Amino acid sequence: MLTFVLFLSFGLMIAWFTIDGYRKGVYYGIVRLGTLLTMYILARPIGSVGAPAFKNFDTVPAVIRPYLATLIACVVIIVIGSLLSNIVRWQTMHLEEDAPDEKVESVQKARNWGMVLGGFVGVAMSTLLFVILWN
Numbered sequence: 001m002l003t004f005v006l007f008l009s010f011g012l013m014i015a016w017f018t019i020d021g022y023r024k025g026v027y028y029g030i031v032r033l034g035t036l037l038t039m040y041i042l043a044r045p046i047g048s049v050g051a052p053a054f055k056n057f058d059t060v061p062a063v064i065r066p067y068l069a070t071l072i073a074c075v076v077i078i079v080i081g082s083l084l085s086n087i088v089r090w091q092t093m094h095l096e097e098d099a100p101d102e103k104v105e106s107v108q109k110a111r112n113w114g115m116v117l118g119g120f121v122g123v124a125m126s127t128l129l130f131v132i133l134w135n
Contacts (some may be wrong), residue, residue: 001058007079009126010111010126010127011126012045013122013125013126014122014123015122016117016122017027017032017087017119017121017122017125018115018118018119018122019115019118019121020118021114021115021116021117021118021121021122022111022114022115022118023111024085024089024093024114024118025089025093025107025110025111025114026110026113026114026117027088027089027090027092027114028085028088028089028093028112028114029113029117029118029120029121030117031077031081031084031085032081032085032117032118032121033117033120033121034081035078035080035081035082035084036121036124036125037079038077038081039073039074039078039081040075042077043070043073043077043119044070045072046068046069046070046073047067047068047069047070047072047073048068048069048070050072050073051065051066051068051069052065053069053131054068054069063093072076073083092107092110093110093111094106094109094127100132118122
């Protein structure tokens, strides 16, 4: 049953990021992918450095402190990435009512590539979730 739920969540995340990539464009997907890579590269070292900040909390075991600091670093990176991606989306995907045809075509091309990149980010995120939950 757990395998079915994880497989279903895997498919739903891929679909969600693909649709989100179509709606918000390729530059939004690039920022999301950059956020994912930044989280992968920087979260663990930040967690190791930030672990001593939790030594005053007696309820947090010493083994969990680096993981808690890493989790907090991941959340902060995701929030910053979300803010940046929404700013990028607004700047690149905003169309006026009387927009020229070239602008409409460029937005449509950005949506198509955003769908491809969103599918890739969805596969990466759902694989990460699958590995975390399965182990």
